Amino acid sequence: MIFDRNDSKDVAVLLGAGSMGTAILRRVCAGMTILFGDISEKRLAEVKKEYEGYGYAVETQVVDANSKESIEAFAQKASSLGNVKYYIHTAGASPNQVSPEKIIALDLVGSAYALDAFGKVIAKGGAGLLISSQTGYMFPPLSQEEEVQIMTTPADKLAELPCLSSERITNSGTAYIVAKKANHLQVQYAAAHAWGERGARINTISPGIIVTPLAYDEFNANGEGYQRMIDATPAKRVGSPDEVGAAGAFLLSDAASYITGTDLLVDGGTIAALKNGKFRLG
Ligand SMILES: NC(=O)c1ccc[n+]([C@@H]2O[C@H](COP(=O)([O-])OP(=O)(O)OC[C@H]3O[C@@H](n4cnc5c(N)ncnc54)[C@H](O)[C@@H]3O)[C@@H](O)[C@H]2O)c1
Numbered sequence: 001m002i003f004d005r006n007d008s009k010d011v012a013v014l015l016g017a018g019s020m021g022t023a024i025l026r027r028v029c030a031g032m033t034i035l036f037g038d039i040s041e042k043r044l045a046e047v048k049k050e051y052e053g054y055g056y057a058v059e060t061q062v063v064d065a066n067s068k069e070s071i072e073a074f075a076q077k078a079s080s081l082g083n084v085k086y087y088i089h090t091a092g093a094s095p096n097q098v099s100p101e102k103i104i105a106l107d108l109v110g111s112a113y114a115l116d117a118f119g120k121v122i123a124k125g126g127a128g129l130l131i132s133s134q135t136g137y138m139f140p141p142l143s144q145e146e147e148v149q150i151m152t153t154p155a156d157k158l159a160e161l162p163c164l165s166s167e168r169i170t171n172s173g174t175a176y177i178v179a180k181k182a183n184h185l186q187v188q189y190a191a192a193h194a195w196g197e198r199g200a201r202i203n204t205i206s207p208g209i210i211v212t213p214l215a216y217d218e219f220n221a222n223g224e225g226y227q228r229m230i231d232a233t234p235a236k237r238v239g240s241p242d243e244v245g246a247a248g249a250f251l252l253s254d255a256a257s258y259i260t261g262t263d264l265l266v267d268g269g270t271i272a273a274l275k276n277g278k279f280r281l282g
Helices: 019-028 041-053 068-081 100-119 144-152 155-160 172-197 213-232 241-252 270-275
Strands: 010-015 033-038 058-062 083-089 122-131 201-207 263-266
Touching: 010 019, 010 068, 019 083, 019 122, 019 241, 033 041, 033 068, 041 058, 058 068, 068 083, 068 100, 083 100, 083 241, 100 122, 100 155, 100 172, 122 172, 122 241, 144 172, 172 201, 172 263, 201 241, 213 270, 241 263
Parallel strands: 010 033, 010 083, 033 058, 083 122, 122 201, 201 263
Antiparallel strands: none
């Protein structure tokens, strides 16, 4: 049975087919072709089956979001499918999953490659979202000069910056804070302008503690620290992928047509609690 005879569909792209990404995607992709990218073939098979079951035309591609070539090939695939209306980037790892070097390579450099690659294929009137983190607000150990270096250095030279070297960034927690801060800086300073040249918008979302497989890896490693954080927040609870989904859908939609180059905290007030001294890190 052919459910949809419209062959000039827009394309909604998700790189990192995890919990938050799919929660955003499913709110915005009606009537579109969906392109999923992920490093996990198993995960791609699951989402393909699920979304085809809902009647969508679904394409998948194995992508390593650490690799410039892999991301560029993914952007080309997206462009070959039609008008790239939405790009959602959630491929990332958390501090207790990988080494500091891998966090910098994936969460920082990989994100920069994706901003560049999709900034070249996003459609006029399109929009993008990069999932950063509340940790981007947690005192990154960077000077103002180093922040400028991160904002102005081309993606494939970022790993050479001394402020991102393994001598400077010795643990995964610091790497994660720096990477997520860098996401904010790169979107504000560079990507918003490149995407704006094409008539498109790009923003970041900074989630707080959202219950996903990635978050369980963090809870298992540092349950007490997370409990203290949750207790101190105004919301007094964790968040759900669907709450990030609602915020993401807003930022991608025409209701947010004048919003670009900015970050939206979706954290139940964690950063408000930190600034207020309700809890301390460490
Ligand atoms: N869950 C939280 O509490 C939380 C809070 C703040 C920020 N974040 C950020 O949100 C993003 C998504 O996290 P999530 O919680 O939805 O996790 P998730 O585990 O549900 O999804 C992450 C997806 O990324 C994929 N992925 C991992 N490495 C990849 C690679 N190299 N190339 C391509 N795909 C890759 C995984 O296979 C997975 O499908 C991450 O960047 C994470 O740092 C999560």
